[in-house]
Amino acid sequence: MERRHARYPFLDAAREAVEHADVDLLAIARDEERVVERATERVERALSDGTIGDPRRSTRVELLSYPLARVLVSLVDEHVLTRKYARAEASAAHDRIDAAADGAELKSTRDDRVTTTELLTEFDLARHVHAVDADAGGGEPGVGSRDASTGSQDAYRVDVGAYLSLAADMWGDEWRLVNRPLAEGQVPITHAELGDLLEKAIERRISDGLPLAVPESVGDALADAESQVRETLSELELTREIDTVVPDLFPPCMRALLDSVRKGEHLEHHSRFAITAFLTSIGMTTDEIVEFYSVNPGFGEEMTRYQTDHIRGETSPTEYSPPSCATMQSYGDCVNMDDRCETISHPMAYYEGALDDADDEEIADWRETEADA
Ligand code: SF4
Known part of the structure; x- marks a missing residue:
């Protein structure tokens, strides 16, 4: 199993790697305590602080805990959990990609990284997102820092159809098409904004298909982890009654x-x-x-x-x-x-x-x- 897949488990290649390894989720849920523990942590940390916790050294634990975490989220099946979990995984991926690009991750090798170009291809966007100048895209490995000050210049032009579908879930007036210059059917965006849009695409990929249909035997094997997550959820009162009129x-x-x-x-x-x-x-x-x-x-x-x-x-x-x-x-x-x-x-x-x-x-x-x- 490749370290890269463990770092970016939402990639199609990672999913295929898990499939080809003929992984038996039931056996893992029953016997591999460390994987179950890490899967539970991914989900619980998403609830408690919006992260997925620190990665494990073992590539196997790290990679397999991702599909297992999705199973756990499916067992609990609360929309607030699904949303927070997908967001935390996407945010962690964004951080990791940025850190690798900045050289902040000492252990990250070139092979571990995911570049902007690869992500655009992964989400079928390569045809729709065009780098404005050579410095902005091409060889740039990161997807765009969250620090707007580092990405204030328009670095990409996105075909308007792709922009609308990517930006639809973004919060804030600045994402609305009426507030964007539009030239020849394309919307200019900064490097940082592309990073945010790709994070959203990752989030959608992660929540896609949730909740999964979980076989009863797997559900039984994960019963303790499931009740632990349910308890955390109720402690945090995330299923609270909404009392806000907006x-x-x-x-x-x-x-x-x-x-x-x-x-x-x-x-x-x-x-x-x-x-x-x-x-x-x-x-x-x-x-x-x-x-x-x-x-x-x-x-x-x-x-x-x-x-x-x-x-x-x-x-x-x-x-x-x-x-x-x-x-x-x-x-x-x-x-x-x-x-x-x-x-x-x-x-x-x-x-x-x-x-x-x-x-x-x-x-x-x-x-x-x-x-x-
Ligand atoms: S408009 Fe949206 S929230 Fe309202 S019923 Fe239709 S799908 Fe549901």
């Missing part, structure tokens, strides 16, 4: 429904139920929801109060949750899907992810801004 971060379906309510348009019962249950689930009280809807006098206060109390379980025996994406789709309430929608199966997961990705200053709770107004 309409700009709502999923597209809920933003569309909210617009309709505020315009005083007639909504079918299922649509009204969906938006009201969503608002209740993110911690809004009945009074707040009434106020939130009441931009237009035609919104129907009495009906809103009745329905909200009912959904909340105050006038009914059940506390209702908002519908899943599948249900929203079957009612025709799923509209304006964006890239985040591809990664989730529930509007609450969409919102939780959007909140998680937002910078603190971007999270202005509607209730506080209303109070200030």
Whole structure:
């Protein structure tokens, strides 16, 4: 097994190496304590500090702990965990690539490294990303420092279609196409920005296909590791109830429904139920929801109060949750899907992810801004 694969286990070549080695995941889960330990650490550190911990000296442990960590994430199957895990692995890869490029990693040999060109090829982007000058791309081994000061000059031009798909999940107005110069169908970006976009591509690759279908026997063998991760997850209260109202971060379906309510348009019962249950689930009280809807006098206060109390379980025996994406789709309430929608199966997961990705200053709770107004 190659050290390079252990360092960059998300590469296709690493996956193939594991496949060719005819690795029996069940045997590893049962018998290879060090691999299980390292896999558990990868997942737990992703939760606790957004890293994957220090790599092990053993290439075998390091490489095999990656597929096992994905299995562990699949067993727990909480979207917050999947997201944090994929992000931590991608961030570690980005750090490692930068460190190797800067010569900061003494033990890294030329063969261990992954260059920008290789990554672009790996993600089928080589045709779409063009180095502006020879110094920027070609022989440059790193993908771009996170320190913007080292990459402030435009070093690449990206075909607009590729740019849109890469930048879709990036947070911040600077990634929006309207804020970018566009020349001949290409978007200029800096070296550091290419690094960030490639990190996002790595993150997508890592979360791709999760959760995996895990055979029961493997699940049984990893039961202790699974409960350890579950415990960490609950200690960190990452599955906490969301109690923040930031309409700009709502999923597209809920933003569309909210617009309709505020315009005083007639909504079918299922649509009204969906938006009201969503608002209740993110911690809004009945009074707040009434106020939130009441931009237009035609919104129907009495009906809103009745329905909200009912959904909340105050006038009914059940506390209702908002519908899943599948249900929203079957009612025709799923509209304006964006890239985040591809990664989730529930509007609450969409919102939780959007909140998680937002910078603190971007999270202005509607209730506080209303109070200030
Ligand atoms: S995929 Fe889900 S979150 Fe996205 S718009 Fe459709 S229902 Fe809403």
